[in-house]
Amino acid sequence: MIKDLEIREATLEDLTEITSIFRDTVRAINSRDYSEKQIDVWSSGADDTEIWENRINDLYFIVAEFKNEIVGFAHITKGCNLDGLYVHKNYQRRTIGSKLLRIAESHIMAEGYEVINADSSITSVDFFDSHYFEQIKKQKKSYKGKGFAYSIFSKEL
Template identity: 55%
Template sequence: MIQIREATLEDIPFITSIFRDTITHVNSKHYSEKQIKVWASGASEIEKWEERIKNSYFIVAELNETIVGFAYLSNGNCFDGLFIHKDYLRRGFGTKLMRIIESKAISTGYEIIKSDVSITALPLFENQYYIVERKQKKNYKGLSFENYIVYKEL
């Protein structure tokens, strides 16, 4: 049975492992080897992960006490991250985390939620009624990444 709970600082090793592995194994379909290496290196920025957990609505999905995914919401309506372990894709974990993130935005008074999503994640968001606002090039550590700004009316 899946359990959703707020993340703790003790979860960081599991969160960063999922982040790195998802990028390396799943996003590699849509981004170059160099982009994947640079993007995945963000897993090593422990202070940023601590800050996200402390300052965002950050939740994890657990199956049999093992973290299989996470999501976080910043500034009330900015859906900043959604990552599912590569072995647990297409089992509803991402959708469940998404629904809880959206509910949190609604409960804090927002009517619209926005996100920057990768090429890989775009179909999931579109299947959940997010609308592409625009395609963009985003710079990260000196490299340009193509992604999409999406939104959804709540």
């Protein structure tokens, strides 16, 4: 558990750290459950800086900071959909993801929604299970020509 963790809204100045966390986490953590080619394609999403800038500018996008270093982030789309939650590869299993999730859930409730939805990689199924989400279904989606298995989760707030 990390004490003195600060959660705040992301700014464009955070872009480099956010995309670095995304790339490094996908390569180090998600590589347990996906092929090398899938990881190469998935992690290359960090290079789409315009998409990341739009997320930061247009979505509810929060970062977790510890000792002036961003160690995780989360963002919400379409009111109640947790579109991304990533924790730095060196800070896994230290309650950062749980804290980001709680703040995201609070924001969603404050917006008047009673449900939170999330698309989950295979790697994060246990995380969502442990936070009382119900797995709605398993699916495959295509990203840059590669197929990815994932699950859709939902939770009443």
